[in-house]
Amino acid sequence: MKFITYLESISGISIYPLMSLVIFASVFTYVLVSVIRADRKTITDIKRIPLD
Numbered sequence: 001m002k003f004i005t006y007l008e009s010i011s012g013i014s015i016y017p018l019m020s021l022v023i024f025a026s027v028f029t030y031v032l033v034s035v036i037r038a039d040r041k042t043i044t045d046i047k048r049i050p051l052d
Contacts, residue, residue, distance in 0.1 A: 007013055
């Protein structure tokens with residue numbers, strides 16, 4: 001038996017890929033917005049941490 005046949009037999013299984021896509025997209029969007037809105041001084045300070 002193939003693994004896909006087990007997944008097809010479960011009712012309502014199609015919502016899980018959609019939920020994972022929404023969670024991934026929201027986290028990715030949050031991180032992207034946070035990076036864009038970050039202050040240049042903060043980024044410079046974080047960039048210099050390994051050198052200090």
